[in-house]
Amino acid sequence: MQLKDKVAIITGGGSGIGIAYCERFLAEGAKVMIADIGDQQGQATADRLASKGEIAFQHTDIADEDSVRACVAATIERFGTIDILLNNAAIYGDYNPLDNSLAYVKQVFDVNVHGQWLMAKHVAPIMVEKRRGRIINIASIAGFIHQLGAFATDPNNFELGGYAYQHSKFSVIGLTRHMAGQLGQFGVTANCIAPGLVMTEATEVQVPGDFQPMFADMSATKSNTQPEDMVGPAVFFAGDDSQMVNGQLLCVDGGNIMPV
Numbered sequence: 001m002q003l004k005d006k007v008a009i010i011t012g013g014g015s016g017i018g019i020a021y022c023e024r025f026l027a028e029g030a031k032v033m034i035a036d037i038g039d040q041q042g043q044a045t046a047d048r049l050a051s052k053g054e055i056a057f058q059h060t061d062i063a064d065e066d067s068v069r070a071c072v073a074a075t076i077e078r079f080g081t082i083d084i085l086l087n088n089a090a091i092y093g094d095y096n097p098l099d100n101s102l103a104y105v106k107q108v109f110d111v112n113v114h115g116q117w118l119m120a121k122h123v124a125p126i127m128v129e130k131r132r133g134r135i136i137n138i139a140s141i142a143g144f145i146h147q148l149g150a151f152a153t154d155p156n157n158f159e160l161g162g163y164a165y166q167h168s169k170f171s172v173i174g175l176t177r178h179m180a181g182q183l184g185q186f187g188v189t190a191n192c193i194a195p196g197l198v199m200t201e202a203t204e205v206q207v208p209g210d211f212q213p214m215f216a217d218m219s220a221t222k223s224n225t226q227p228e229d230m231v232g233p234a235v236f237f238a239g240d241d242s243q244m245v246n247g248q249l250l251c252v253d254g255g256n257i258m259p260v
């Protein structure tokens with residue numbers, strides 16, 4: 001019960017790793033608001049986990065400030081306060097690495113980076129007032145791997161490929177440092193988790209089966225990460241034991257990226 005009676009917003013809680021976070025946070029005694037753009041999956045997850053604790057769903061587009069405001073208001077109305085923000089939602093499962101248009105790069109950043117900032121922008125005042133809060137931003141080890149994405153190989157017809165997902169996830173690390181620096185003085189911490197390849201439905205789309213062993217091989221444990229492997233580190237950052245841990249990046253990848 002490391003999170004007993006703490007109120008947590010989990011963005012993207014309706015699918016994939018988000019479901020694992022919801023389950024474990026409930027088991028640790030937290031009250032959970034799922035903030036997800038996917039109505040069906042968000043509501044279905046809340047319904048399925050309702051017997052395990054207090055959980056609700058609020059339709060939220062984290063890239064839309066009005067929607068973010070509504071999510072924060074709904075959470076306060078339902079649970080009275082907000083103690084934890086788990087910024088997990090991203091364009092990942094439906095990411096299109098072949099779309100090299102500026103419009104798409106902006107769209108990916110609007111969700112994956114600015115969405116995390118918008119959520120924190122509207123949650124932080126509540127935490128600052130209480131002089132306690134936890135923000136956990138989900139990045140990715142993709143931010144460290146320069147070989148990912150679509151590459152042009154013809155020097156006579158060259159176009160610099162974008163890989164917005166990768167860039168956006170590296171930006172999340174910088175955003176976390178910014179949040180930590182601003183909020184630490186008020187007892188609010190911000191930390192960042194970079195998962196390795198985690199076996200979710202979205203991963204089956206993004207990283208077809210043939211490539212999965214390659215990622216496993218890059219890890220010292222020679223295995224890919226499971227959603228359940230992600231939840232312990234999130235609980236640590238969300239709980240009381242991490243009070244003096246602020247602005248940190250934790251790679252949960254079995255020992256692939258080992259930043260110093």
Ligand SMILES: NC(=O)c1ccc[n+]([C@@H]2O[C@H](COP(=O)([O-])OP(=O)(O)OC[C@H]3O[C@@H](n4cnc5c(N)ncnc54)[C@H](O)[C@@H]3O)[C@@H](O)[C@H]2O)c1
Binds near residue numbers: 138201
């Ligand atoms: N699965 C992996 O291998 C892996 C690896 C590294 C990082 N990650 C990160 O972990 C997180 C979860 O990954 P996953 O595998 O569960 O992916 P997923 O695609 O299943 O989950 C993403 C969730 O975010 C929601 N979402 C998307 N856009 C949104 C928006 N604008 N507003 C609100 N919600 C929105 C989706 O509806 C979905 O529920 C993502 O941030 C992803 O980038 C995943």
